Amino acid sequence: MTATAKKDSCLSCEARQNSALCSSPDVVRVIDSIKVNCHYKAGQTIFQQGQEPLGLFAVQSGLVKLEVNSHDGHAHTLRILGAGGVVGYRSLFAREPYKANAVAMEDTNLCYIPKTELFQVFVEHPEATLNFMQSICKDLRSAEEKWVDQMDKEASERVAEAILFLQDHFQDQKWTRKEIAQWAGTTPETVMRALSQFEKDGLIEQAGRKIIILNRAGLYSKAAQI
Amino acid sequence: MTATAKKDSCLSCEARQNSALCSSPDVVRVIDSIKVNCHYKAGQTIFQQGQEPLGLFAVQSGLVKLEVNSHDGHAHTLRILGAGGVVGYRSLFAREPYKANAVAMEDTNLCYIPKTELFQVFVEHPEATLNFMQSICKDLRSAEEKWVDQMDKEASERVAEAILFLQDHFQDQKWTRKEIAQWAGTTPETVMRALSQFEKDGLIEQAGRKIIILNRAGLYSKAAQI
DNA sequence: CCTCAAACATGATGCCCATCATATTTAGTT
DNA sequence: AACTAAATATGATGGGCATCATGTTTGAGG
Numbered sequence: 001m002t003a004t005a006k007k008d009s010c011l012s013c014e015a016r017q018n019s020a021l022c023s024s025p026d027v028v029r030v031i032d033s034i035k036v037n038c039h040y041k042a043g044q045t046i047f048q049q050g051q052e053p054l055g056l057f058a059v060q061s062g063l064v065k066l067e068v069n070s071h072d073g074h075a076h077t078l079r080i081l082g083a084g085g086v087v088g089y090r091s092l093f094a095r096e097p098y099k100a101n102a103v104a105m106e107d108t109n110l111c112y113i114p115k116t117e118l119f120q121v122f123v124e125h126p127e128a129t130l131n132f133m134q135s136i137c138k139d140l141r142s143a144e145e146k147w148v149d150q151m152d153k154e155a156s157e158r159v160a161e162a163i164l165f166l167q168d169h170f171q172d173q174k175w176t177r178k179e180i181a182q183w184a185g186t187t188p189e190t191v192m193r194a195l196s197q198f199e200k201d202g203l204i205e206q207a208g209r210k211i212i213i214l215n216r217a218g219l220y221s222k223a224a225q226i
Numbered sequence: 227m228t229a230t231a232k233k234d235s236c237l238s239c240e241a242r243q244n245s246a247l248c249s250s251p252d253v254v255r256v257i258d259s260i261k262v263n264c265h266y267k268a269g270q271t272i273f274q275q276g277q278e279p280l281g282l283f284a285v286q287s288g289l290v291k292l293e294v295n296s297h298d299g300h301a302h303t304l305r306i307l308g309a310g311g312v313v314g315y316r317s318l319f320a321r322e323p324y325k326a327n328a329v330a331m332e333d334t335n336l337c338y339i340p341k342t343e344l345f346q347v348f349v350e351h352p353e354a355t356l357n358f359m360q361s362i363c364k365d366l367r368s369a370e371e372k373w374v375d376q377m378d379k380e381a382s383e384r385v386a387e388a389i390l391f392l393q394d395h396f397q398d399q400k401w402t403r404k405e406i407a408q409w410a411g412t413t414p415e416t417v418m419r420a421l422s423q424f425e426k427d428g429l430i431e432q433a434g435r436k437i438i439i440l441n442r443a444g445l446y447s448k449a450a451q452i
Numbered sequence: 453c454c455t456c457a458a459a460c461a462t463g464a465t466g467c468c469c470a471t472c473a474t475a476t477t478t479a480g481t482t
Numbered sequence: 483a484a485c486t487a488a489a490t491a492t493g494a495t496g497g498g499c500a501t502c503a504t505g506t507t508t509g510a511g512g
Contacts, residue, residue, distance in 0.1 A: 068370075068374055070374065070377075070378040071378070072378070074377075074378065076373075076374050076377065076378075078370050078373075078374075089363075090363045090366055090367065091363075093356070093359045093360055093362075093363040094360055094363035094364050094366075094367060095360055096364075096367075099367055099370075099371075100370075119356065122352060122355075122356060123352040123353070123356075124352075126348060126349040126350075126352050126355065127349070129348075129352065129355045129356070129359070130319070130345065130348060130349075130355070133319045133355070133359060133362065134319055134320055134321055136319075136359065136362055136363065136366065137315075137316045137317075137319040137320035137362065138320050138322075139366060140316055140320075140362065140365060140366045140369060141316060141320060141322075141325055143366060143369035143370045143373060144294075144304050144325075144326075144369045145325075146373045147302075147304075147369060147372045147373040147376060147411070148294055148296065148302050148304075150373060150376045150377065150411075151296075151300075151302065151376065151411055152296040152297070152298070152300065152302075154498075154499090155498080155499065155500095176458090176459065176460090177459075177460070177461095178458095178459080185373070185376075185377050186499080186500085187499080187500060187501080188459085188460085189461090189462085189499090189500080189501085190498095190499065190500080192460070192461060192462080193461095193462085193499095196461080196462090208508085209459090209460095209508090380468075380469090381468080381469065381470095402488090402489065402490090403489075403490070403491095404488095404489080412469080412470085413469080413470060413471080414489085414490085415469090415470080415471085415491090415492085416469065416470080418490070418491060418492080419469095419491095419492085422491080422492090434478090435478090435489085435490095
């Protein structure tokens with residue numbers, strides 16, 4: 001972690017719009033006074049499974065993934081967070097050690113918020129707590145949906161769903177086959193074959209590592225269960 | 227739903243010990259004054275996908291499952307709640323329609339807590355909110371772990387994990403092969419074959435529909451990834 | 453600019469497990 | 483007690499997809 005020289009202000013932070021943490025101007029002002037800016041280079045680890053959470057991280061800019069490593073060396077991507085996303089909250093609020101690793105996927109600026117001060121904010125601003133709870137509950141839905149999809153949908157359907165999701169949430173971002181596979185719950189080879197087929201069907205176009213969606217509705221019908 | 231004649235008191239409710247909702251005596255007293263007792267017979271539906279949540283349900287006694295139905299008629303069990311469990315909170319706090327069905331698996335007594343009054347409790351008792359958030363975050367972990375297990379573990383491993391989980395949380399409960407399958411993310415036939423093998427290996431014993439675990443460590447080693 | 457690891461791309465192989473089928477037993481209902 | 487739908491139990495079959503293998507291309511760093 002590298003502390004930045006200048007302390008960026010939350011008041012002029014664009015990520016604030018998309019953050020479940022910054023519900024009211026009041027709360028933003030308090031968080032601004034307790035947060036610490038820090039920077040991670042692409043590939044750097046923010047925290048690792050087993051460590052004790054001491055606070056949480058809000059993404060100011062960049063991209064962070066939460067992933068778990070299975071015994072046989074495979075990695076699975078639980079969540080991906082862009083600007084406004086919050087990383088490390090689950091273990092902190094569950095009051096247990098981290099269960100996943102957080103990795104910066106590109107150069108990333110985070111705001112670290114120590115837990116004691118954070119809990120104080122939540123105690124003093126109940127509406128901020130309920131607002132954040134909404135976000136957690138949506139994450140829970142996503143996780144449960146992912147589990148169901150893993151059973152009900154074919155691998156190619158999950159790939160279609162994945163590229164739609166990644167496009168919606170992180171426009172113009174480039175993804176490797178491996179990254180898509182770890183998100184969709186399959187292998188890079190299967191992602192390959194699915195993408196080739198989608199291109200053959202005129203649903204997408206691949207410009208280098210960038211995927212352009214040509215026929216959104218068509219792709220969606222591939223992703224959706226009948 | 228059937229309202230019971232007598233209004234059971236939270237103060238003498240044994241389920242309270244296991245409930246993330248009843249954190250302090252103060253909170254229990256307030257909830258006691260706003261809750262409504264209701265009864266569901268085995269098999270009855272408590273709420274259905276698409277409906278708007280108007281409150282949440284705390285399990286006083288009995289058993290409730292949350293399940294989603296996939297297009298091809300298959301059902302998947304997301305969560306199972308016994309005494310002290312809370313049903314319907316995810317959609318309520320996410321402020322969206324229910325995404326799953328809640329079904330009473332046996333005769334069940336629930337306490338219904340209307341949302342307006344509930345939010346009031348949370349606003350006035352921040353520590354109760356944070357306590358409940360801990361529970362939600364653990365549910366999130368369970369869901370994400372289930373997704374990972376679905377990929378990394380073989381079906382028989384998930385069955386071993388399932389019967390250990392169900393035993394730990396709902397002792398002396400009987401489960402059909404189908405119920406276990408819907409929890410473990412597989413089919414009744416696969417559960418069958420796994421149980422037969424476990425019995426052959428001396429890990430379990432089946433008395434009718436009751437599964438007795440003979441060798442807990444052995445079963446655990448079947449469930450765990452190396 | 454050159455180098456080399458990583459990513460892309462496609463084919464071949466095998467196996468786990470869902471699906472279907474069928475016979476038997478259980479348990480809930482009239 | 484009779485009846486019937488559901489649950490148990492086991493075998494046979496096939497397909498989806500992970501795995502392995504191999505060649506090509508890309509792009510980041512010295």
